[in-house]
Amino acid sequence: MPDSMSFEEGAAIPVNYLTTYVMLFNFGNLQEGQSVLCHMAAGGVGYAVGQLCRTVPKVTLYGTCSAGKHEGAKENGYTHLIDYRTQDYVNEIRKLEPEGIDLVLDPLGGTENKRNYDLTKTFGRQIVYGSANIVTGGSRSLMSIAKTWWNTSGRSPLDLMADNKMVGGVHLGHLFTGYYKKILPPAFSDIVRWYNDGIVKPKIDSVHAFEDFTDAFRRIHERKNVGKVLFSPTKSPNSK
Numbered sequence: 001m002p003d004s005m006s007f008e009e010g011a012a013i014p015v016n017y018l019t020t021y022v023m024l025f026n027f028g029n030l031q032e033g034q035s036v037l038c039h040m041a042a043g044g045v046g047y048a049v050g051q052l053c054r055t056v057p058k059v060t061l062y063g064t065c066s067a068g069k070h071e072g073a074k075e076n077g078y079t080h081l082i083d084y085r086t087q088d089y090v091n092e093i094r095k096l097e098p099e100g101i102d103l104v105l106d107p108l109g110g111t112e113n114k115r116n117y118d119l120t121k122t123f124g125r126q127i128v129y130g131s132a133n134i135v136t137g138g139s140r141s142l143m144s145i146a147k148t149w150w151n152t153s154g155r156s157p158l159d160l161m162a163d164n165k166m167v168g169g170v171h172l173g174h175l176f177t178g179y180y181k182k183i184l185p186p187a188f189s190d191i192v193r194w195y196n197d198g199i200v201k202p203k204i205d206s207v208h209a210f211e212d213f214t215d216a217f218r219r220i221h222e223r224k225n226v227g228k229v230l231f232s233p234t235k236s237p238n239s240k
């Protein structure tokens with residue numbers, strides 16, 4: 001950690017920024033002048049995408065998030081933001097990018113997986129890194145998990161050939177064995193350099209005591225957070 005980095009920033013960086021780095025650069029091969037779509041633009045990964053896209057010139061960055069979070073996301077680097085709760089992001093993006101998007105980052109799963117694939121340009125890349133749509137209501141639903149899994153399109157490699165598109169997946173948690181030594185340390189060096197240059201500024205939503213884990217997880221579940229939710233051993237619990 002650089003001297004100027006707080007422990008909270010240090011905790012907020014690795015998962016969000018390494019995931020983003022691998023998606024944009026190792027898999028995504030993001031080039032000057034290309035377009036990127038990132039869902040959950042005001043989440044921890046969404047903020048990292050906004051910042052790391054700035055390291056490539058002339059990227060047009062599309063994001064989806066609820067309307068109240070647009071201002072912060074725009075300041076963080078998004079060119080166009082769509083409130084996915086009130087607007088169809090596919091229609092809105094098509095108006096501006098009739099041919100589609102070069103790099104689509106897809107953490108949604110279910111029927112959105114196919115819509116994101118269709119929105120990916122010829123020679124474009126769709127990177128799948130989550131399946132957030134399995135969470136629907138206030139409690140765990142096996143039916144919704146099964147429905148999202150079923151609706152997440154299984155696509156033949158021959159379809160990809162016919163469409164001249166690429167689909168990839170990134171799971172940081174599965175990168176810590178084997179190949180990681182080649183990929184993660186150089187990525188982390190770049191991230192720390194960009195932190196020192198002021199490009200990487202982790203967005204911290206809130207810091208909680210371990211005793212308050214229910215409040216912390218409820219905040220995420222209710223989609224209230226903007227940026228990373230952290231736990232700290234030095235934080236005092238909320239008095240009930």
Ligand SMILES: NC(=O)c1ccc[n+]([C@@H]2O[C@H](COP(=O)([O-])OP(=O)(O)OC[C@H]3O[C@@H](n4cnc5c(N)ncnc54)[C@H](OP(=O)(O)O)[C@@H]3O)[C@@H](O)[C@H]2O)c1
Nearest residue numbers: 019040043044045065066107129130132133170171172223
């Ligand atoms: N594969 C990997 O290695 C990897 C690593 C890190 C994260 N992830 C995945 O990446 C995703 C984002 O992570 P994060 O840490 O950035 O999340 P986060 O900070 O908790 O952001 C969550 C925000 O995203 C929006 N959101 C939540 N569920 C949504 C849904 N079903 N559809 C649309 N928007 C939704 C909500 O904001 P609004 O107000 O805009 O609705 C919510 O506040 C998660 O699915 C996570 O599992 C994967």
